[in-house]
Amino acid sequence: MRILGINAVFHDPAAALVVDGEIVAAAEEERFSRRKHGKSAVPFSAWELPEQAAKWCLDKAGLAPADLDAIGYSYDPALADDDADGTDEGGWERLRTLYARRAPAFLKTALPGVDPGIVRFVRHHVAHAASAALAAPFGDCAVLTSDGRGEAESYLAGEYRDGKLEELASQRLPHSLGLAYESLTEHLGFHRSSDEYKVMALASYGKPRFLSTVAEHIRATGDGGFRTDPLDWTEFAPARTSADELLPEHADLAASVQRAVEDVLLELAAWLHERTGHTDLALAGGTALNCVANTRLHAESPFERVWVQPAAGDAGTALGAALQLAADFGERAAPMRGADLGRGWTDAELENWLRRARIRYERPADIAETVADALADDKVVAWFQGRAEFGPRALGHRSLLAHPGRKENLERLNDVKGREQFRPVAPMVLADRARELFSRGPIPSPYMLFVHDVAEEWRDRVPAVTHVDGTARIQTVDADDEPALARMLRGFESRTGLPTVVNTSLNTAGRPMVDDPRDALECFGSAPVDLLAIGPFAVWRNA
Numbered sequence: 001m002r003i004l005g006i007n008a009v010f011h012d013p014a015a016a017l018v019v020d021g022e023i024v025a026a027a028e029e030e031r032f033s034r035r036k037h038g039k040s041a042v043p044f045s046a047w048e049l050p051e052q053a054a055k056w057c058l059d060k061a062g063l064a065p066a067d068l069d070a071i072g073y074s075y076d077p078a079l080a081d082d083d084a085d086g087t088d089e090g091g092w093e094r095l096r097t098l099y100a101r102r103a104p105a106f107l108k109t110a111l112p113g114v115d116p117g118i119v120r121f122v123r124h125h126v127a128h129a130a131s132a133a134l135a136a137p138f139g140d141c142a143v144l145t146s147d148g149r150g151e152a153e154s155y156l157a158g159e160y161r162d163g164k165l166e167e168l169a170s171q172r173l174p175h176s177l178g179l180a181y182e183s184l185t186e187h188l189g190f191h192r193s194s195d196e197y198k199v200m201a202l203a204s205y206g207k208p209r210f211l212s213t214v215a216e217h218i219r220a221t222g223d224g225g226f227r228t229d230p231l232d233w234t235e236f237a238p239a240r241t242s243a244d245e246l247l248p249e250h251a252d253l254a255a256s257v258q259r260a261v262e263d264v265l266l267e268l269a270a271w272l273h274e275r276t277g278h279t280d281l282a283l284a285g286g287t288a289l290n291c292v293a294n295t296r297l298h299a300e301s302p303f304e305r306v307w308v309q310p311a312a313g314d315a316g317t318a319l320g321a322a323l324q325l326a327a328d329f330g331e332r333a334a335p336m337r338g339a340d341l342g343r344g345w346t347d348a349e350l351e352n353w354l355r356r357a358r359i360r361y362e363r364p365a366d367i368a369e370t371v372a373d374a375l376a377d378d379k380v381v382a383w384f385q386g387r388a389e390f391g392p393r394a395l396g397h398r399s400l401l402a403h404p405g406r407k408e409n410l411e412r413l414n415d416v417k418g419r420e421q422f423r424p425v426a427p428m429v430l431a432d433r434a435r436e437l438f439s440r441g442p443i444p445s446p447y448m449l450f451v452h453d454v455a456e457e458w459r460d461r462v463p464a465v466t467h468v469d470g471t472a473r474i475q476t477v478d479a480d481d482e483p484a485l486a487r488m489l490r491g492f493e494s495r496t497g498l499p500t501v502v503n504t505s506l507n508t509a510g511r512p513m514v515d516d517p518r519d520a521l522e523c524f525g526s527a528p529v530d531l532l533a534i535g536p537f538a539v540w541r542n543a
C-alpha cells in the first residue's frame with residue numbers, strides 16, 4: 001500500500017510517505033517554504049497544506065498522486081468540539097473544523113490527480129501514538145502522548161499489541177500539560193507553542209520554590225488523567241516581554257512548572273505501567289520534546305526502556321497517520337532506522353550547486369578528516385551530509401560543529417545563530433565512548449531527546465557542552481549508522497583526546513534548519529562559519 005500522511009491543522013505542517021510498510025520519506029513544510037513552523041496555528045490557516053513536502057515525498061518514491069492508496073490526515077473533524085472550554089479561539093474554532101472537513105477537496109487541488117475519496121481522518125492523538133509505538137525499535141509496548149491539544153483532548157495512554165492500539169485513558173480539554181506550559185512560555189516573554197524548550201533551559205537556572213502551589217493546580221488525578229487548573233503566573237513572577245531582563249523569579253517559576261509537569265508525567269507513566277505491565281514505553285506529542293522530563297521517565301518510571309519519536313511535535317503526526325493506516329490495512333512497518341528521512345543530493349548534484357555559485361571548493365581525500373582537523377584548530381564548521389532530518393533536532397546531517405573544550409564556543413555559536421546566551425549547545429559523542437562521559441540518561445541516545453549528567457572529571461574538559469547544572473543533551477553516534485560522523489569524531493579524538501564535538505542545528509536566528517544546498521550556501525555566506533563541509537566538498541571562508 002502507498003500511504004501519504006499529512007499534518008496540516010495546527011502548525012508544523014508536514015508530509016510522510018509509507019510504502020508497503022516502509023517509511024520512504026518524511027519532511028516538514030518549513031524546510032521548503034523557509035518559514036519557521038510552516039504557519040501559525042490559528043484557525044484561519046488550517047486549510048494550508050504541506051504542498052511542497054507532499055509533492056517531494058511522492059517524487060522521492062517516483063509516484064504520482066493517482067498512485068496513492070490512502071491519505072491519512074492527522075485530525076478528525078468529527079471529534080472536534082467547537083464550543084469546548086479551552087478550544088474555542090474567539091469563536092473561530094468552527095472555521096478550523098470546517099477547513100479540516102474540507103481537507104479532501106483541498107488535497108485534490110494541491111495534488112492534482114489524487115482521489116479525494118482515499119482521504120481518511122486519523123484522530124490527532126492516535127496519529128501521535130502511532131508515530132511513537134509503530135516506529136519504535138520494539139514490538140508490543142505502552143504508549144503515552146501529550147501535547148497542547150488535538151480535537152478535544154490533550155493526552156492519550158494505551159498500548160499497542162500486534163499493531164493495534166488499545167486506549168486506556170485520555171484527557172479532555174481544557175486540561176492540558178502542553179497548554180499550561182505554553183501559557184507559561186508566553187508569560188516569560190517567549191513565543192508560545194514554539195519556544196517551550198527555552199523555558200525548559202531557563203528552568204535549570206532556577207529553584208522550584210513555587211512547586212507546592214503550582215502542584216495544587218497541575219496534578220495527576222490517580223485515574224490515568226490529570227488536571228491543569230488556571231494559575232495567575234503574576235503571583236510568582238511579573239509578565240515579561242522579550243526585551244525585559246530575565247529575573248531570578250522567572251527562572252524559579254520555570255523550574256516549578258517544569259517539575260510539576262514532570263511529576264504528573266511520572267504518575268501517568270506509573271499508572272500506565274500498572275495497567276499494562278509492559279517493559280517498554282513509547283512517547284510522542286510536543287511534551288515529549290521536553291528532554292528533562294523524558295530523562296526522569298527513563299530514570300524513575302517503572303518502564304525499562306523509553307523511546308521518543310524524534311519528530312514528537314505535530315510534524316510527526318504526518319508519519320503517525322500514515323503508519324496507523326498501514327497498520328489498519330494489516331501492514332506492520334519496520335522500526336524507524338533514523339531521522340534522516342528528508343531531502344538529499346548526490347555528489348554530482350552538490351558539485352553543480354558549487355560550480356553554479358562560482359565558489360572556490362576542494363575535494364579532500366576524506367571530508368571527515370578535514371573537518372576533524374578544522375575543529376581541532378577551533379574552527380566552526382557547517383556540516384551538510386546525507387538526507388535532512390525529520391523533526392526539530394540536527395543530528396549530524398544539517399549541523400553546526402565546534403570544539404567542545406573551549407568554553408567561549410558556546411557564546412560563539414549562540415552569536416552565529418543570534419540566540420540567547422542562556423541556551424545550551426549539545427555534544428555528539430561516539431556511542432562506544434558515551435558511558436565514560438555521560439550517565440543517567442539512556443545510552444545509546446541517537447536523537448537528542450534525553451539529558452545526561454556529565455561525569456565530574458569531564459566537565460572541565462568539555463565546558464562548551466556542559467550546561468550550568470552539569471548536564472548535557474547528548475547525541476550518540478553509532479559507526480554502523482553514521483560512518484562519516486563516526487570517522488570525523490574519531491579523527492577529532494585522535495587530535496585532541498576528546499571523543500565528542502559540539503553539535504547544534506545549522507540555521508541562523510528565526511529561520512528553519514538549512515535543508516537544500518542553496519540554504520547551506522546562504523547560511524555559510526551570511527554567518528561567521530569557517531568551513532562548509534557539503535558532501536565530499538570543502539568550502540573555506542576566505543579561501
Ligand SMILES: [Fe+2]
Nearest residue numbers: 147149286314
Ligand atoms: Fe499534537
